[in-house]
Amino acid sequence: MSESPSLSSLEKGKVLFVDDEENILRSLQRLFMDEEVEVFTASSGAKGLEILAREGEVGVIVSDQRMPEMAGVDFLAKSKAISPQSIRILLTGYADVNAAIDAINRGGTFRYLNKPWNDEELVQTVMGAMKMYRLLTENKRLAAVVKKQNAELQKWNTELESIVQEQTMELQKSYDSVRAINSKLRVNFKNTIIAFSGLIELRDPRMRAHSRNVAEVSVNVAKQLGMESEQREMVMVAALLHDIGKIGIPDIMLAREAEQMNFTEREEYLQHSIRGQAAIDRIEELREAGLIIRAHHESYDGNGFPDELKKTDIPLGARIIALADYIDKKMRKASGASGFDFIRKEVELQRGTLFDPKIIPVALEQAEAFYKKIRPKTDHIEIELLPAALEDGMELSRDVFSGTGLLLLTKGTALAKSSIMLLKRYYELDPPNQGVYVCVKE
Ligand SMILES: [Fe+2]
Numbered sequence: 001m002s003e004s005p006s007l008s009s010l011e012k013g014k015v016l017f018v019d020d021e022e023n024i025l026r027s028l029q030r031l032f033m034d035e036e037v038e039v040f041t042a043s044s045g046a047k048g049l050e051i052l053a054r055e056g057e058v059g060v061i062v063s064d065q066r067m068p069e070m071a072g073v074d075f076l077a078k079s080k081a082i083s084p085q086s087i088r089i090l091l092t093g094y095a096d097v098n099a100a101i102d103a104i105n106r107g108g109t110f111r112y113l114n115k116p117w118n119d120e121e122l123v124q125t126v127m128g129a130m131k132m133y134r135l136l137t138e139n140k141r142l143a144a145v146v147k148k149q150n151a152e153l154q155k156w157n158t159e160l161e162s163i164v165q166e167q168t169m170e171l172q173k174s175y176d177s178v179r180a181i182n183s184k185l186r187v188n189f190k191n192t193i194i195a196f197s198g199l200i201e202l203r204d205p206r207m208r209a210h211s212r213n214v215a216e217v218s219v220n221v222a223k224q225l226g227m228e229s230e231q232r233e234m235v236m237v238a239a240l241l242h243d244i245g246k247i248g249i250p251d252i253m254l255a256r257e258a259e260q261m262n263f264t265e266r267e268e269y270l271q272h273s274i275r276g277q278a279a280i281d282r283i284e285e286l287r288e289a290g291l292i293i294r295a296h297h298e299s300y301d302g303n304g305f306p307d308e309l310k311k312t313d314i315p316l317g318a319r320i321i322a323l324a325d326y327i328d329k330k331m332r333k334a335s336g337a338s339g340f341d342f343i344r345k346e347v348e349l350q351r352g353t354l355f356d357p358k359i360i361p362v363a364l365e366q367a368e369a370f371y372k373k374i375r376p377k378t379d380h381i382e383i384e385l386l387p388a389a390l391e392d393g394m395e396l397s398r399d400v401f402s403g404t405g406l407l408l409l410t411k412g413t414a415l416a417k418s419s420i421m422l423l424k425r426y427y428e429l430d431p432p433n434q435g436v437y438v439c440v441k442e
Pocket residue numbers: 242243272296297
């Protein structure tokens with residue numbers, strides 16, 4: 001199998017000899033007959049330039065210095081304009097050293113050879129120059145290829161970058177819309193849970209806003225204790241629904257404080273934690289919240305209900321809710337500036353028995369901040385407005401209930417467009433007999 005010939009062996013390199021003596025040109029032609037080159041000859045600089053103009057690039061140009069019309073040095077300098085890549089050689093007599101120096105100084109001349117020359121040296125020099133010419137040309141060609149490829153690569157890179165950017169933007173858009181849908185779903189979910197939690201408060205007017213208060217304090221405590229957001233969500237759901245099981249308890253019993261109940265009544269009353277769990281057990285996503293609801297009347301010392309769980313066997317969420325629940329019930333009795341001190345004392349009395357000692361300080365701190373927040377501000381006055389007159393950012397100074405007593409919004413809520421819309425809707429569907437109370441600066 002023969003190897004495919006390289007480009008340089010297919011194309012013979014061109015050599016141009018310029019000399020005013022025809023016999024020298026002939027002997028040069030003979031000398032290079034067997035070499036891998038195509039020989040051109042010219043008897044004057046002018047003719048040499050004509051050949052160059054016709055042939056284009058010539059690998060090697062060899063010129064005699066002493067010629068009548070145009071000296072070799074001048075011819076070589078002019079040839080540079082037509083054939084810039086050529087390797088130039090000057091043939092000079094021994095007396096023409098200055099011309100040789102001149103030729104080299106004016107640039108573009110590779111070397112000079114003395115006349116008369118040594119055949120072997122001349123052939124070697126010309127063939128060496130041809131090799132050099134080929135290397136330089138190949139080098140230049142490769143550099144051009146690399147440059148072109150680089151430019152293409154750059155273009156691809158830029159295109160790729162913009163494609164990636166476009167796709168990133170698309171992804172971001174989809175992600176944003178998924179996130180928007182998710183957050184809408186979450187809001188809807190939370191509102192549904194809040195609506196459920198409102199059902200029990202409908203039956204027991206004393207418990208108005210109880211579940212929401214317990215939920216808000218519990219979630220804040222959970223956050224302080226470093227619970228992950230998913231767990232906090234479960235705590236929120238469990239807190240909002242912790243008393244949902246009370247729906248089945250007779251009104252007469254609901255009206256009584258737990259402490260006033262006899263043993264059987266208390267047993268029946270405490271069933272609400274089991275009923276609450278059972279009520280939401282069908283919703284798989286809420287099962288964990290169900291476990292918390294079941295355990296919200298367990299005691300830290302193991303004397304609670306229904307499973308007599310002890311210490312950390314009680315789910316953390318349930319230990320938190322137990323405290324928030326107790327505090328909110330006590331808050332209804334507390335009043336005045338010393339109100340919270342009373343709560344503090346009551347809670348401390350149950351340290352280690354009802355409540356987890358580690359949670360007590362966090363729960364007290366969060367609860368105090370929460371109840372302070374929902375207390376009306378002193379430099380504000382309360383005014384009553386119809387929903388049409390409500391504005392964004394106004395703060396509710398009282399809980400808002402529908403005509404049939406469903407809690408719509410709690411005291412302290414800062415109104416937004418959506419909540420104003422909700423109020424307008426309820427004032428049409430189930431109108432209360434009063435306006436909405438808001439706090440405004442005096
Ligand atoms: Fe309860």
